[in-house]
Every structure is written in structure tokens, then in C-alpha cells.
């Protein structure tokens with residue numbers, strides 16, 4: 421619920437700033453100057469060629485962050501990407517996955533063979 425309140429407040433703030441920029445007089449001059457809306461000739465040319473042109477960049481960055489947050493490990497404070505933990509709705513990185521046994525990068529060939537044999541025995545039974 422708090423998320424929707426924050427989103428609504430953000431939309432209201434952006435709407436307010438647009439209204440101030442469009443209908444304001446001297447008090448909104450700083451906004452028009454800062455965004456470049458009155459720096460060039462023509463209606464809003466300066467805004468869309470400057471500050472407004474960066475809006476899609478913010479959207480792309482936001483979507484990348486959203487996708488990352490959807491796929492990262494569910495352990496609090498862990499920033500790694502995770503994989504599903506079977507039988508649960510959670511994602512876990514290799515360090516936090518319950519099936520993880522030791523450091524996967526320094527495994528000897530014998531351990532890999534033993535793990536493969538154990539997997540085949542589990543599949544057979």
C-alpha cells in the first residue's frame with residue numbers, strides 16, 4: 421500500500437511541476453531555465469533536446485533495475501543473481517542455495533565424479 425502512495429505522490433509531483441512550468445510566471449522561470457525549455461527558440465525544443473531527451477534513459481535504467489530486483493537472491497542483503505529453489509517460491513544464489521555443497525570453483529575431478537554417481541543413484545531409485 422505504501423508503494424502505491426509513493427507512486428501517487430510522485431505522479432502528483434511531476435504533474436504539479438508540469439503545471440507550474442506551463443502556467444507559471446516568474447516563479448517557474450527557474451524550472452524552464454533548468455530544463456532548457458526556454459533556452460532555444462520554438463515551443464519546448466530546448467526541453468526535448470536536453471532534459472526531456474534523458475527521460476527514456478531514466479526509463480531504461482528503471483527497467484534494468486526492476487528486472488535485476490526480480491531475479492536476484494532472496495536472502496536479505498545478497499546482491500547475486502539467484503535460481504529457483506525447488507519446492508519453494510524463492511530464488512537463491514549459489515552461495516545461499518540449500519543444495520550448494522562447498523566452493524564450486526575449487527572442486528576436484530574426483531568430487532565431480534562422486535557427485536555425478538550420487539545423482540545417477542538418486543535417479544535410479
Ligand SMILES: [Zn+2]
Pocket residue numbers: 493494495498499500512513514515516
Ligand atoms: Zn545469495
